[in-house]
Amino acid sequence: MRIAFPYYTYWPYARRGVERCIHDLAGFLARKGHDVHVITSTPGRGRTTKEDGVRITYLPQLAHPLLWHYTPLLSMHVFGLQAAKLLQAERPDVMHTFHCAYLLAAPLLRTMTGTPYLLHFVLNADWTDHKALKRQARSAAVLAGVSRAIVDSVETQFARPSAFLPPPVDMNFFRPNRGKKRSDPIVFFPGDLADARKGGGLLLRAWNRVHRECPRAVLVLGGPIGPVGWLPFEFGYESVVNLDLVEDAGARAAIELRGPGDLDDLPAWYSEAAVTVLPSLDEAFGMVLTESLACGTPVIAGASGGPSEIVTHPDVGATIPIMHSSDLESPAMADRLAEAILNAIDLSSRTQTSQRCREWASQWSLERVGMEEERLLEAASSGSVSRAQVAEQDPAFERSR
Amino acid sequence: MGATIDPVMDSLAVTDRVYFHLKWTEPLVAELVRRAVAVKGAGKLLLICPNETLARVLIKLGYDADIWQVPHAIFSPQLREQAVKSAALDELLAAPAPVGGYDLIVMPFVLEAAGEDPTAVLSTLANCLKQDGVLLVAVRLPRPGRKVLQPALASLSWPLLPATRTVTVPEIFSASRQAGLKVTRGNHVISRTATISSQPMALAEWLRAVAVHQAKRLFPGWRDCYVATLTGAATRIP
Numbered sequence: 001m002r003i004a005f006p007y008y009t010y011w012p013y014a015r016r017g018v019e020r021c022i023h024d025l026a027g028f029l030a031r032k033g034h035d036v037h038v039i040t041s042t043p044g045r046g047r048t049t050k051e052d053g054v055r056i057t058y059l060p061q062l063a064h065p066l067l068w069h070y071t072p073l074l075s076m077h078v079f080g081l082q083a084a085k086l087l088q089a090e091r092p093d094v095m096h097t098f099h100c101a102y103l104l105a106a107p108l109l110r111t112m113t114g115t116p117y118l119l120h121f122v123l124n125a126d127w128t129d130h131k132a133l134k135r136q137a138r139s140a141a142v143l144a145g146v147s148r149a150i151v152d153s154v155e156t157q158f159a160r161p162s163a164f165l166p167p168p169v170d171m172n173f174f175r176p177n178r179g180k181k182r183s184d185p186i187v188f189f190p191g192d193l194a195d196a197r198k199g200g201g202l203l204l205r206a207w208n209r210v211h212r213e214c215p216r217a218v219l220v221l222g223g224p225i226g227p228v229g230w231l232p233f234e235f236g237y238e239s240v241v242n243l244d245l246v247e248d249a250g251a252r253a254a255i256e257l258r259g260p261g262d263l264d265d266l267p268a269w270y271s272e273a274a275v276t277v278l279p280s281l282d283e284a285f286g287m288v289l290t291e292s293l294a295c296g297t298p299v300i301a302g303a304s305g306g307p308s309e310i311v312t313h314p315d316v317g318a319t320i321p322i323m324h325s326s327d328l329e330s331p332a333m334a335d336r337l338a339e340a341i342l343n344a345i346d347l348s349s350r351t352q353t354s355q356r357c358r359e360w361a362s363q364w365s366l367e368r369v370g371m372e373e374e375r376l377l378e379a380a381s382s383g384s385v386s387r388a389q390v391a392e393q394d395p396a397f398e399r400s401r
Numbered sequence: 402m403g404a405t406i407d408p409v410m411d412s413l414a415v416t417d418r419v420y421f422h423l424k425w426t427e428p429l430v431a432e433l434v435r436r437a438v439a440v441k442g443a444g445k446l447l448l449i450c451p452n453e454t455l456a457r458v459l460i461k462l463g464y465d466a467d468i469w470q471v472p473h474a475i476f477s478p479q480l481r482e483q484a485v486k487s488a489a490l491d492e493l494l495a496a497p498a499p500v501g502g503y504d505l506i507v508m509p510f511v512l513e514a515a516g517e518d519p520t521a522v523l524s525t526l527a528n529c530l531k532q533d534g535v536l537l538v539a540v541r542l543p544r545p546g547r548k549v550l551q552p553a554l555a556s557l558s559w560p561l562l563p564a565t566r567t568v569t570v571p572e573i574f575s576a577s578r579q580a581g582l583k584v585t586r587g588n589h590v591i592s593r594t595a596t597i598s599s600q601p602m603a604l605a606e607w608l609r610a611v612a613v614h615q616a617k618r619l620f621p622g623w624r625d626c627y628v629a630t631l632t633g634a635a636t637r638i639p
Contacts, residue, residue, distance in 0.1 A: 009417070012413075012414040012415065012416065013415075013416055013417040013420065014416065014417060015416060042411075043417045043420045043421060043424075043598075043599075044407070044410050044411045044420065045407065045411055047411065061417075063421065063598040063599055064598055065596045065597070065598065065599075065600055065601055065602035065607050065610075066602060066604060066607055068599065068600070068601035068602075069601040069602055069603055069604075069607075072601070194418075224416045224418070224419075225416070225418060225419070225475075225557060256472070257472075257473045259419075259475045259476075260416060261477075261478050262414060262477065262478045262479075264478070265478050
């Protein structure tokens with residue numbers, strides 16, 4: 001099949017779940033012999049490259065201070081039009097697009113070129129209520145969601161069956177490859193430091209107690225520091241990268257800022273950590289959690305959204321009830337988070353934990369999710385997709401629904 | 402210079418926000434690279450606290466580079482591995498370095514952040530230069546009423562080196578002289594573009610930023626940075 005993934009941002013310029021999901025699925029499909037084309041945008045000059053058998057077209061991105069201030073979505077919509085033009089010329093057999101890909105012309109493309117598409121939701125469908133998205137959903141050959149809660153919301157909103165297609169974790173790439181520092185346990189935060197919803201601020205508050213009770217622990221901040229454009233309007237840049245939340249100078253000195261690093265660094269960073277922490281609010285899925293588990297490291301996460309479907313066994317970590325934005329600033333929640341982190345440091349020192357975490361992560365293995373992706377795209381490209389075809393999921397997925 | 406820097410920028414595996422912050426620093430990066438190439442086209446180079454673009458461009462141009470970096474710099478893993486020293490700035494400057502080992506030393510925004518006074522820093526580094534070696538120094542100039550907005554933990558453009566002192570142009574001349582160096586060339590330069598493309602700005606704010614930038618282009622004395630080329634007192638350079 002000739003498969004296109006149109007999405008506004010991509011690795012390395014944006015390192016959130018959707019970009020990683022595309023990266024891994026595109027690579028998997030290319031290895032299976034499909035002709036895979038990722039169409040995205042770049043802050044630099046437009047160009048086409050090939051990585052791991054995947055062709056990547058970087059379209060030049062609109063970026064200007066006035067644009068981000070007055071019409072922050074314009075850049076995404078311009079990308080949608082540029083991508084549609086390219087797709088019209090290229091006529092792939094099938095597209096995998098996301099509800100937040102700003103490809104509003106997808107239904108028109110389907111009419112003009114006959115290109116069917118899988119529309120993947122990474123947010124609850126009932127949070128989005130605009131006509132263009134409904135048109136996209138109506139014309140999609142297959143609807144899918146990254147979590148079971150999102151699948152349910154898509155089915156309710158559009159009265160159509162939706163497939164469960166979580167982001168995959170590459171178990172060969174993400175594996176324990178570095179020993180844990182038992183005497184100086186590392187608490188690893190892989191979330192975006194500038195996105196308040198990821199809970200970096202709450203973690204810094206919690207760090208006061210963690211450091212007091214476990215003075216040799218080190219907090220490693222290994223996430224990106226904000227995407228460009230629209231996000232600061234909603235969450236503010238400065239809210240998280242604020243060490244004043246850590247009261248004690250010794251506790252501050254035990255914080256290491258690594259930044260997002262390189263994809264190749266991540267397995268070692270997860271592996272050496274005692275616990276990976278993502279105390280976020282309304283996380284769509286929580287890809288970093290499955291990656292951490294695959295590297296044998298337990299996790300602590302906020303309970304809203306996808307993490308509550310991943311961390312469901314005390315052997316692999318715990319969730320804390322971060323359900324509202326006020327929880328991200330609550331001293332009581334910071335205390336709960338600190339306690340959970342301390343417990344997880346203890347959990348990670350047990351001999352069976354690493355193996356148990358890795359086994360748990362295999363539920364979302366790239367092999368399993370990739371096969372499911374391929375099946376759904378083949379069904380979509382065949383023309384019409386029956387309710388039965390969508391429902392014919394990997395038994396492991398079905399069992400857990 | 403764009404023809405040299407653009408391909409490097411395209412190849413950086415950085416996030417989009419970091420990309421735009423690095424792009425913002427391009428005028429100073431271009432100035433330092435231009436001067437480096439003019440005074441020493443090749444050789445052993447010491448970079449003290451460079452940003453990703455400056456380091457990559459100079460390495461791509463063929464310099465055999467040693468890098469000294471502070472721990473909280475946003476630096477790619479490859480360059481972090483290449484850093485021969487990683488420590489707080491004062492530790493970097495205090496630790497022994499090879500005497501007479503370098504053809505060229507480039508140090509942006511270090512003098513004003515060092516605990517030691519500029520004369521002591523320049524004296525130490527002068528010892529690391531080969532006999533005909535060259536030191537490129539970039540200093541942020543003090544401006545009355547200038548608001549310095551530094552994030553507490555990270556800087557995406559240059560490594561975060563909070564200024565501990567102000568360094569004026571006469572002080573650079575005097576410190577160089579006392580360190581046995583002479584300023585063979587010194588210019589006020591614009592260290593950054595008018596705006597960061599990814600940073601939202603209202604129209605009035607944007608117009609002000611563009612107007613200030615244009616004014617700096619017209620009046621060198623208003624520029625925010627001074628770049629000096631220092632050589633041994635007896636050295637002549639082209």
